[in-house]
Amino acid sequence: EHIMLAGIETHICVYQTASDLLGEKYQVEIVADATSSRTQSNKKIGLEKIKHEGGCLTSVETLLFEIQGTATGEQFRELIKLIKKFN
Numbered sequence: 001e002h003i004m005l006a007g008i009e010t011h012i013c014v015y016q017t018a019s020d021l022l023g024e025k026y027q028v029e030i031v032a033d034a035t036s037s038r039t040q041s042n043k044k045i046g047l048e049k050i051k052h053e054g055g056c057l058t059s060v061e062t063l064l065f066e067i068q069g070t071a072t073g074e075q076f077r078e079l080i081k082l083i084k085k086f087n
Contacts, residue, residue, distance in 0.1 A: 006034035011046030
């Protein structure tokens with residue numbers, strides 16, 4: 001199973017959830033720019049701990065394009081518009 005995680009308090013909630021899932025042999029991918037902590041250093045520490053335990057990092061944009069799966073068609077053009085709108 002492959003799990004994507006996002007959330008607040010990266011160094012606590014996201015980290016503990018990821019750690020538990022990794023312990024259960026799930027593939028865990030953290031959507032790094034969809035996480036936060038009260039301080040940047042806490043976020044960095046949380047992400048580093050998750051990577052150390054075997055989790056991977058991705059971004060919202062990368063995830064959207066992976067889900068899209070192709071760089072053609074109307075859905076792809078709509079996705080590009082959506083990404084440009086929020087960047």
